Amino acid sequence: MSVVRVTVIGLGLIGGSVAAATKRAMPGFPVRGVDSDGASVHYAREHGFIDEGATPERAEADGWFAGSPDDLVVLATPVHAAEAWLERLGAVGFSGIVTDVGSTKRAVVAAAALHGGGYRFVGGHPMAGSERSGVQAATPGLFDGAYYILTPTDATDMDAYRDVHAFVTSLGARVISVDAAAHDDAVAVVSHVPHVAAAALVDLASARARDAGADLLRLAAGGFKDMTRIASGSPELWTGICLDNAPALAAGLEGLEKVLAEFRTAVAARDEQAVHAWLAAAADVRRALPAQWVPASTRLRELLVPVNDRPGVVGVVTTAASRAGCNIEDIEIDHQSEDRAVLRLVLTDEGDAAALMRDLQGRGFSPEIRQLESGES
Amino acid sequence: MSVVRVTVIGLGLIGGSVAAATKRAMPGFPVRGVDSDGASVHYAREHGFIDEGATPERAEADGWFAGSPDDLVVLATPVHAAEAWLERLGAVGFSGIVTDVGSTKRAVVAAAALHGGGYRFVGGHPMAGSERSGVQAATPGLFDGAYYILTPTDATDMDAYRDVHAFVTSLGARVISVDAAAHDDAVAVVSHVPHVAAAALVDLASARARDAGADLLRLAAGGFKDMTRIASGSPELWTGICLDNAPALAAGLEGLEKVLAEFRTAVAARDEQAVHAWLAAAADVRRALPAQWVPASTRLRELLVPVNDRPGVVGVVTTAASRAGCNIEDIEIDHQSEDRAVLRLVLTDEGDAAALMRDLQGRGFSPEIRQLESGES
Numbered sequence: 001m002s003v004v005r006v007t008v009i010g011l012g013l014i015g016g017s018v019a020a021a022t023k024r025a026m027p028g029f030p031v032r033g034v035d036s037d038g039a040s041v042h043y044a045r046e047h048g049f050i051d052e053g054a055t056p057e058r059a060e061a062d063g064w065f066a067g068s069p070d071d072l073v074v075l076a077t078p079v080h081a082a083e084a085w086l087e088r089l090g091a092v093g094f095s096g097i098v099t100d101v102g103s104t105k106r107a108v109v110a111a112a113a114l115h116g117g118g119y120r121f122v123g124g125h126p127m128a129g130s131e132r133s134g135v136q137a138a139t140p141g142l143f144d145g146a147y148y149i150l151t152p153t154d155a156t157d158m159d160a161y162r163d164v165h166a167f168v169t170s171l172g173a174r175v176i177s178v179d180a181a182a183h184d185d186a187v188a189v190v191s192h193v194p195h196v197a198a199a200a201l202v203d204l205a206s207a208r209a210r211d212a213g214a215d216l217l218r219l220a221a222g223g224f225k226d227m228t229r230i231a232s233g234s235p236e237l238w239t240g241i242c243l244d245n246a247p248a249l250a251a252g253l254e255g256l257e258k259v260l261a262e263f264r265t266a267v268a269a270r271d272e273q274a275v276h277a278w279l280a281a282a283a284d285v286r287r288a289l290p291a292q293w294v295p296a297s298t299r300l301r302e303l304l305v306p307v308n309d310r311p312g313v314v315g316v317v318t319t320a321a322s323r324a325g326c327n328i329e330d331i332e333i334d335h336q337s338e339d340r341a342v343l344r345l346v347l348t349d350e351g352d353a354a355a356l357m358r359d360l361q362g363r364g365f366s367p368e369i370r371q372l373e374s375g376e377s
Numbered sequence: 378m379s380v381v382r383v384t385v386i387g388l389g390l391i392g393g394s395v396a397a398a399t400k401r402a403m404p405g406f407p408v409r410g411v412d413s414d415g416a417s418v419h420y421a422r423e424h425g426f427i428d429e430g431a432t433p434e435r436a437e438a439d440g441w442f443a444g445s446p447d448d449l450v451v452l453a454t455p456v457h458a459a460e461a462w463l464e465r466l467g468a469v470g471f472s473g474i475v476t477d478v479g480s481t482k483r484a485v486v487a488a489a490a491l492h493g494g495g496y497r498f499v500g501g502h503p504m505a506g507s508e509r510s511g512v513q514a515a516t517p518g519l520f521d522g523a524y525y526i527l528t529p530t531d532a533t534d535m536d537a538y539r540d541v542h543a544f545v546t547s548l549g550a551r552v553i554s555v556d557a558a559a560h561d562d563a564v565a566v567v568s569h570v571p572h573v574a575a576a577a578l579v580d581l582a583s584a585r586a587r588d589a590g591a592d593l594l595r596l597a598a599g600g601f602k603d604m605t606r607i608a609s610g611s612p613e614l615w616t617g618i619c620l621d622n623a624p625a626l627a628a629g630l631e632g633l634e635k636v637l638a639e640f641r642t643a644v645a646a647r648d649e650q651a652v653h654a655w656l657a658a659a660a661d662v663r664r665a666l667p668a669q670w671v672p673a674s675t676r677l678r679e680l681l682v683p684v685n686d687r688p689g690v691v692g693v694v695t696t697a698a699s700r701a702g703c704n705i706e707d708i709e710i711d712h713q714s715e716d717r718a719v720l721r722l723v724l725t726d727e728g729d730a731a732a733l734m735r736d737l738q739g740r741g742f743s744p745e746i747r748q749l750e751s752g753e754s
Contacts (some may be wrong), residue, residue: 147595176595183596189585190597194578194604199659200636201571204629206662208566217525218553218568219560223607225666227571230600232664235657242652246644252581253641257634259577264630267623272606276621280612282576284585287609289602325595329674343584 001166002159003097004030004070009056009085011035011044014101014126015076016138019049021171024140034059040135049138065089068084071096072167073119078240079104084112090115097160099124099167103187103242113155120160123151123180124170125187126173141172146153148173151180152315161314162331174327177318190250193256196249198231226366298347300329300372303356305365309341317343320359341356343353346372378543379536380472381407381447381473383472384518386433386462388412388421391478391503392453393515396426398548401517411436417512426515442466449544450496455617456481461487467492474537476501476544480530480564481621482557490532497537500528500557502564503550510611518549528557529692535718538691539708554695565625570633572615573626575608676726677706677749680733682742686718694720697736702728723749 007024008015009031019031032048035041041053054062065073073089075082079102086090086108089098098121102108107125112121128146148168152161165175178186242249266274303321307313314331321328330346347353353369360367385396388410396408410427412418418430431439442450450466452459463485466475475498480483482500489498505523525545529538542552555563582597619626624706643651680698684690691708698705707723723728730746737744 048595129600149596169742178596186585186596190601193581194601196637196640197574198604199656199662200633201574202659202663203636203655204632205566208563208629208632219526219555219563220666223506224567224571226606227575227604228663228666229603231659231662235653235660238656239649239653242644242656243647243649246647250452250641250645252585253637253644255581255585256577257637257641259580260573260630260634260637263577264627264634267619267630268627270620270623272616272620273604276612276616278577278580279615279619282579282608283610283612286575286579286605289597289605362631 001163001170002070003163003167005032005070005343006030006072006167007032007034007059007064007076008050008074008076009034010075010077010081011037011040011049011053011138012076012137013129013133013135013137014137015144015162016040016044016049017128017140017142018074018101018171019044020047020138020140021143022167023048023050025170027174032059032064034064035135043135049135060088060092065092065094067094067096069095069097071072072163073098073267075100075102078102079107079244080240082108082309086111086121087115089119090117094119095161096120097122099150099164100355101126102244103241105149105183107244109151109153109180113153120157120163122156122161124164124168125149125151125183125369126168128173129233133237143168144172147176148185149176149178150318151178151183152312152318153180154312154315156315157311158309158314158343160335161318162333165318165328165331169330173319175322177315177328178322179319179323184245185248188245188252189255192245192249193252195230195233195238196242196253197256198228202228251315252322253343259296300322301347301349301353301369302372303343303345303347303369305343305345305360305367307341307343307365309335309337316363317345317360317365320363321345321347321351321356324353324356324359326353326356327351378450378540378541378547379447380544381445382409383407383439383449383451383544384409384411384436385451385453385459386411387416387452388414388426388430388512388515389453390506390510390512390514392451393421393426394505394510394517394519395416395451395453395548396421397424397515397517398428398520399544400425401705409436409441411441412512420512421515437465437469439607441470442469444471446472446474449540450475452477452479455479456484456621457617459485463488463498464492468497471716472495473497474499474540476527476541477498478503479621480568480618480712482560483608484621486528486530486557490530495735496733496753497534499533499538499541501541501545502526502528502560503545504568505550506582506610510614520545521549522587523550524553526553526555526560526714527695528555528560529689529695530557531689531692533692534688535686535691535710535720538695539710542695542705542708546707552695552699554692554699554705556696561622562625564631565622566632569618569622569626570629572592572607572610573619573630574633575605579605579608615695649699649742676701678723678724678726678746679721679749680722680730680744680746682720682737684718684720684742686712686714686716691720694722694737694742698722698728698733698741701730701733703730703733704728 033053126148327348332344334342410430459477501524570621704725711719
């Protein structure tokens with residue numbers, strides 16, 4: 001990683017945790033924090049998450065964004081604010097690398113394409129969180145074992161991707177590389193629809209309790225509490241997420257309503273076979289979900305891909321790897337000439353490497369793969 | 378408690394845990410276990426949950442149900458099997474106390490009324506569980522701090538209620554007294570609908586993953602996993618629950634679909650104010666849910682209620698206490714004459730005692746209440 005300094009903008013749960021995890025991984029590494037709330041800046045400095053903190057105005061006046069191409073800015077604000085920052089960083093001529101942590105990616109990726117002549121952008125989304133919010137909830141372990149999505153595009157600079165990948169990996173996370181639009185559709189279903197469903201269950205139960213004039217919610221056992229815990233998340237944050245991803249979320253909710261209505265029909269008809277088959281299928285899928293990422297083994301593979309040294313290539317190769325279920329442990333880029341390079345990916349012993357090879361060959365690449373010996377990487 | 382022996386029928390997660398919790402509370406107290414699966418009986422005996430175990434046929438042949446009126450039978454089977462047992466216990470002339478642990482109560486209460494000439498029945502439902510099942514998942518701590526619902530009726534014997542209340546309290550649980558039909562409507566909303574919603578979220582995500590040809594579920598963060606954990610519960614068990622409570626469940630699912638559709642409309646219209654207001658209301662309700670029961674203080678109150686010594690009275694008084702949010706720590710019955718008794722309830726320092734007093738007075742009782750001094754109870 002060629003990054004020499006990190007500036008986290010937005011010291012909330014995620015931004016504070018990014019700063020704290022950076023300090024945990026690399027104690028001497030310079031980390032700056034920017035937040036319009038002085039108390040959050042103070043808290044982050046007191047807890048050693050950052051070395052220096054400032055308001056946005058102060059940071060800009062002090063030339064924090066006039067630095068070297070090896071500065072990394074992490075935008076850890078709501079999506080709308082991140083879009084505004086992408087414009088602002090373009091306007092002040094920031095020349096480093098920018099990444100963000102937004103829960104939806106289409107809009108941010110588009111804003112970066114519009115304003116990012118000077119800086120290089122790689123969109124990101126850590127699949128980690130908490131029902132708590134604010135810097136007081138930040139913890140250096142938030143990303144340990146969590147997936148962290150990066151959304152490279154046709155314009156993504158190879159070295160910037162490598163640096164953000166290395167940075168995110170140092171936080172304890174596992175990178176998945178996905179197209180921004182596919183990301184937004186996917187998180188609607190695995191994150192945003194579930195959040196709304198949790199809130200809907202709470203809403204339904206409290207409405208029924210009001211109707212019955214009884215304290216129905218006292219009857220809620222652990223299952224209800226586990227299911228609805230995420231509904232206590234910040235309404236401000238989630239309003240933004242719901243509206244940013246409105247089309248995908250609305251489609252997902254409609255899908256959920258259909259699934260529920262079908263099952264309701266089977267229940268009302270007392271169709272035991274249909275009820276059982278549906279519950280059994282869901283139980284099978286749920287049981288197959290891993291509790292947390294653990295490496296299948298300590299064996300690693302090395303994938304070498306000769307490429308044209310141009311933007312976009314790293315996105316094609318890394319999203320192909322993620323699609324095949326292969327986890328990228330490390331990326332190196334050997335720039336061989338003006339327009340030729342070799343991408344070296346170190347992969348864990350997961351996923352379908354043969355499918356990845358076929359996929360890359362079908363796209364005109366000539367990849368090579370080999371097993372690494374123990375200790376070699 | 379005048380009970381001298383407990384026989385648990387059905388050694389699964391709940392039955393095994395009832396037996397184990399009984400042994401934890403009263404190590405020398407005789408506990409028998411009945412299950413048609415020899416391996417479950419063996420496991421329960423090996424782990425000290427029960428002193429003796431038998432198949433249903435063996436237990437009946439050995440006269441286990443010909444015992445004294447101070448025998449307590451706990452039916453810890455699925456609801457349909459419990460109904461069959463209530464008939465069988467009536468046929469063999471069992472004269473003790475029977476309770477059950479079924480997730481729905483209307484059908485079981487009706488079966489007991491039909492067959493319970495010889496025994497005295499109090500319906501029960503522990504609001505505790507696990508996504509695991511079987512006696513191997515049983516643990517003596519399963520009921521610690523959990524609510525445990527009892528459903529007395531007009532026919533419920535006062536002393537039998539007191540004994541079941543004392544028994545359940547000894548398992549570590551907190552009793553709530555509720556009418557059987559109100560119980561079934563309530564658990565549809567706080568337990569059965571949430572289970573179905575969890576399964577529906579898994580179903581939706583796996584269907585979308587198939588459509589996209591991608592491993593979408595890898596993107597599932599902790600929130601999705603927390604929400605859908607209960608969907609991995611036993612499909613056999615949950616098929617029974619869904620069908621037993623079909624009308625209330627179908628009504629609850631329809632309610633959930635409506636809530637989701639309304640929110641979807643607000644999202645599609647990008648109605649920021651409506652989206653925020655709805656999310657904020659759900660977050661407020663969810664945050665107000667206690668993580669687990671904890672006494673508000675160690676202060677206790679004594680409620681004395683002179684009553685006619687007839688069945689049904691204990692149900693009226695205890696459901697009134699639960700409705701007012703008052704937790705009953707202990708019940709004693711002072712039989713003063715053939716037809717007069719005084720119910721003595723020890724209440725924790727929770728709920729609206731004044732509302733309880735008004736409620737009981739409105740029903741023709743003349744209750745007295747006083748604060749107990751520390752150490753007195």
